[in-house]
Amino acid sequence: MxxxxxxxxxxxxxxxxxxxxxxxxxxxxxxxxxxxxxxxxxxxxxxxxxxxxxxxxxxxxxxxxxxxxxxxxxxxxGLERDGRLHPLQQALLEVGAFQCAYCASGMIMSGVALLGKNPNPTEPEIIRFMDGNICRCAGYGRIIDAIKLAASAAKGGTQ
Amino acid sequence: MKAGKSSAERVTVQTIDRPATERPWAVAAPWSRREFVKAFTGGMAVLWLVDLPRARAAQAESGSSGRRGGQRRPTALAAWLHIAADGTVTLFSGKAEVGQNVRTSLTACVAEELATPLASIRAVLADTSLVPYDAGTFGSRSTPDMVPQIRRVAATAREALVDLAAKKWSVGRDTLSAADGKIRHATSNRAIGYGELTRGEKFVLDVSDSVRLKPATDWKVLGTSVRKVDARRYVTGQHAYAVDISRPGMLHGRVLRPAAFGATLASLDASGAEAMRGVTVVRDGNFVGVTAATEHVAAQAVAALRAEWKTAPQVSERDLFAHLRSTARNAPAADASDPTTPGASRQTYTVAYIAHTPLEPRAAVAEWQGEQLTVWTGSQRPFGVHGELVQAFRLPDKSVRVIVPDTGSGYGGKHSGEAAVEAARLARAAGKPVKLVWTREEEFTWAYFRPAGVIDIASSVAADGRLMRWEYHNYNSGGAGLRALYDVPDRKEEYHGAQSPLRQGSYRALASTANHFARETHIDELARSLKLDPVEFRLKNLRDPRARAVLEAAARAFGWGQSTRRDGRGDGRGIGIALGFEKAGYVATCAEVAIDKATGKVRVVRVVESFECGAILNPDHLKNQIEGCIVQGLGGALFEAIRFENGHILNPRFSQYRVPRFSDTPAIQVVLLDRKDLTSAGAGEAPIVGIAPAVGNAIFDASGIRLRSLPLVPNGLKV
Structure with missing residues (x-):
């Protein structure tokens, strides 16, 4: 090859x-x-x-x-568009989800994929989809909160 | 650059990632006041000086034992602050950012005391050629040690700027105020920026210990939830960790690991690897490594090495606890008390080795320029790694530069510089910069572990619930958190070092997690044996008002009194509590578990944790630390354990060593007690100590099964 x-x-x-x-x-x-x-x-x-x-x-x-x-x-x-962060990146900043943030890129890409497939995920759906991403520093709760926040921002926040 | 003659003689380490203009001095990091003053090029600098004979002597192996009696004038730099002509404020400290947000808290200290916007402040951390010596970032010491000093540094600068403006305008200093990076004279409506005040001058000041600090009740920046500095760089993938550093012509390295711990190399056939294009094989005693143009080829080359190792039999996990007891130093004689005495109790608790598993494994990029060595690596001890490199290559101190980019976590696991030394060896042999990133398997095997341990407790309680006797022996796991907060008339608490079959070292909160697990489990056992409520029993034996306050706060928020206790009736739900004290922080943890009787699966559904560490510097970051401690602590509580046999780690992968995931995370409520009247204590460790005993006690409450070993349920609960 x-x-x-x-x-x-x-x-x-x-x-x-x-x-x-x-x-x-x-x-x-x-x-x-x-x-x-x-x-x-x-x-x-x-x-x-x-x-x-x-x-x-x-x-x-x-x-x-x-x-x-x-x-x-x-x-x-590749997520940023014209200097604007993806809603999930923005939500993670607002929630203050990370500590060392080494997991952040992978978390965000998984979260973006989830929101692309399911713009309004429930908490069990978020947990199921994200369960393959490990964060060793922070609790996972803030990432769940950020995904929910990004979902609601995408729904109504930008008009 | 106005470098003094003697300064210019010294070697200047090439500045690679920052323009030289960002250094207001002319040479590699000055470590003494004298060096600093000589090399200082302009603006205002405030120096925090310490007497560091021991630390520096140890670092330089000078053999001089330091203190020669009498009070010495401190001369060693420990941190300093610079105000440039353009008003840029730069803080220099040897602390390392590993996710605990020390960069943010130190920046906030400067903003608070200097009265300047956060955005005007830059913190230069953990670069041995740019910052003063620091022993390392561990032990929750940044907050109690560095924070008050940085505040004094910034406050000294503030007061000096007020003096300068008073002189310039010929007005009384008490008519001036400092805010937003300016000194203002309200009556004449004049204002002047800090940079402008110092322009063209050279002011070098020492920290005044008597300088007035703002009381916590007046804080405007500290005490608020300032966001993580540089947060945007992290969510956009822009931050460069050590693993992300790239140098021109850089090669990738890989090390051949021995067949078992302690193995020695008997023979090596490197012909297969050497025949591969662009591969260099490096051998030096037992060290064998390769370099190649890509990671992939480096991995193939290591796989092609044919090595024979000489191994020796080693202690395996099944013999661990007996081995720790039999090799313990100053082990006590067998407990002579009569265990059948009413109220007497005797139990043994154990904890397994666990791994830190920072998501960024050990990694380093090493570059030689002649006899100058620069290494980028993730570490909690930049100067410790510096010392390892100086020693390994027999170089002068100033020929080695260690740069620690903000690191992908450590949890006490990144005190050592293995990857840095290995990368430097490979780079020297290859004649090119080399990046070495440990594989996850290497990180699981060749780093070090949280110590395993055995703990014996013999106790007795009076019928009214008062603790009468407490004899406590910890074998191998460590002395941190050894002493109980409870009041006991007859007490003895000892730690006995032992021979550890595995390499062991620091782990978040050290042995405090093991000691709290044993102690708070035992306390729960005593309460249950007396049919006393576990909260009530603790309060009965506890005078410390701060401990009582966190215990009561957690119980209240959890609804402890209202929760129906199951007392082992086995309907699957149970609650537990634990109290702790570590690194000057008080913690109480309540947990609720749900046990699936069919599968034995234990799920922690809810945790309430109260925490008090004096005046809170950043409530949101503190909360985040506590949440992180709870989730990380759940791993060691429920299922994490390093398995080992005869010099091999049996589970060196995430697929074999389970760490907490999204689906393991309980609902968490954090209760912060803010004591603005008390000094702030560090908070990265104490919040982890209570989760294991709280969960264990909840499992007992749910099932009637008492578990005395960590991890509690690696294979579920046998009900």
């Missing part, structure tokens, strides 16, 4: 030259300087490496870059 030479990331085509068996996480971080997604466990258990591929959250530490093809990748760096 030949090297991967282009990826569609955050709305633009990016060139690279990566062996296809390398992880998407390492290509994003080391080749494209998109370091928002983090290594946490290497086995898809902690969610720190979560990015979206065609809107679906995936564990980029376990995804070979050769499997991506023309699909559209969204990373934490």
């Amino acid at each position: 030949s090297n991967v030479t282009s990826l569609h990331v955050n709305g633009t085509g990016r060139t690279c030259d990566a062996a296809p068996e390398r992880s998407l996480l390492s290509v994003l971080r080391d080749d494209l300087a998109l370091t928002g997604a983090k290594y946490g466990c290497g086995e898809g258990q902690c969610g720190a490496c979560t990015v979206l591929v065609d809107g679906v959250p995936i564990r980029s530490c376990q995804t070979p870059v050769g499997a991506i093809g023309p699909q559209k990748i969204t990373t934490i760096e």
